[in-house]
Amino acid sequence: MLNVERPYPPLLKIPAYPASPGAREELEIHINELMKLGVLRNKLPFKLYIDACGEGIGAALHQVQIVNDKPYEGPICFLSRQIKPTEAGYGASQIEFLCLVWALDKLHHYLNGSVLGVITDLNAVKSLLNMKTPNRHILRWQIAIKEAEPQIPIEGINITDVGTEFFEEVRESYKQDKNCHILTDLLEKYCKDASLVNSLDDIQKTSYDNGRVHLFDGLLYHMSKHTFVIALCSKMLINPILLEFHDTIYSGYLSEDRTMEKINTCAWWPSWTKDVIEYCHSCDRCQKANKAIGKRF
Numbered sequence: 001m002l003n004v005e006r007p008y009p010p011l012l013k014i015p016a017y018p019a020s021p022g023a024r025e026e027l028e029i030h031i032n033e034l035m036k037l038g039v040l041r042n043k044l045p046f047k048l049y050i051d052a053c054g055e056g057i058g059a060a061l062h063q064v065q066i067v068n069d070k071p072y073e074g075p076i077c078f079l080s081r082q083i084k085p086t087e088a089g090y091g092a093s094q095i096e097f098l099c100l101v102w103a104l105d106k107l108h109h110y111l112n113g114s115v116l117g118v119i120t121d122l123n124a125v126k127s128l129l130n131m132k133t134p135n136r137h138i139l140r141w142q143i144a145i146k147e148a149e150p151q152i153p154i155e156g157i158n159i160t161d162v163g164t165e166f167f168e169e170v171r172e173s174y175k176q177d178k179n180c181h182i183l184t185d186l187l188e189k190y191c192k193d194a195s196l197v198n199s200l201d202d203i204q205k206t207s208y209d210n211g212r213v214h215l216f217d218g219l220l221y222h223m224s225k226h227t228f229v230i231a232l233c234s235k236m237l238i239n240p241i242l243l244e245f246h247d248t249i250y251s252g253y254l255s256e257d258r259t260m261e262k263i264n265t266c267a268w269w270p271s272w273t274k275d276v277i278e279y280c281h282s283c284d285r286c287q288k289a290n291k292a293i294g295k296r297f
Contacts, residue, residue: 093124
């Protein structure tokens with residue numbers, strides 16, 4: 001029988017809290033408050049938060065309402081879905097733009113006649129909305145948004161600062177890494193300097209020669225058959241990725257294969273498969289669990 005009063009081990013680190021019925025009841029209160037949806041007010045403006053990843057897209061519709069004589073922003077509804085097989089090849093900016101179009105279509109009953117502000121963490125959404133020579137997907141989505149605007153005035157697309165600190169650290173790390181610095185120069189200046197290309201390490205040189213490395217907004221992206229993900233080079237940035245996709249409560253100490261599968265949709269660095277294997281093998285919790293069930297690794 002599961003003891004619901006016993007805290008999950010990673011939560012025992014910092015800050016500590018007492019394992020008691022009172023703590024459980026307080027936790028239930030906080031969870032219920034977080035999940036409480038607001039009552040729709042048609043005359044008030046809406047905020048639409050959108051986000052996407054390699055596996056799905058999601059949106060949250062918010063409103064700022066007066067609660068106890070104070071302005072309070074709360075959720076009205078949440079929606080999400082998985083990425084379809086036909087959408088798996090889209091880039092990060094296309095997926096985010098698709099998320100906006102899909103959310104407007106699903107929420108038009110809420111939004112008709114109301115002013116809407118869109119909040120995203122990807123600056124490229126603005127560029128795609130105003131692109132002069134779009135491909136067929138972007139053109140179709142642009143038309144869908146233009147058709148929706150008379151009924152749903154979009155007052156602007158705001159770029160949140162979520163993750164901007166991380167991306168700035170990635171850009172700074174490129175300056176300290178020989179290969180990333182060379183790749184950035186080659187792609188930024190569209191130069192074909194053979195001596196620069198030959199000075200790359202074998203893995204990076206192969207990726208560059210095969211057209212797998214791209215530069216967007218100062219960030220390097222690595223393309224494979226099924227993924228298009230950010231390239232990392234600093235251990236200070238790689239270690240949190242390994243921790244997030246293996247150790248945290250959201251991952252639950254996934255197996256080696258599942259950890260690789262998750263990281264493959266998020267980031268790339270030259271030795272990523274080797275690092276994932278070593279990280280999983282060095283995990284005390286995994287080794288104890290494997291020993292208990294007789295697995296070698």
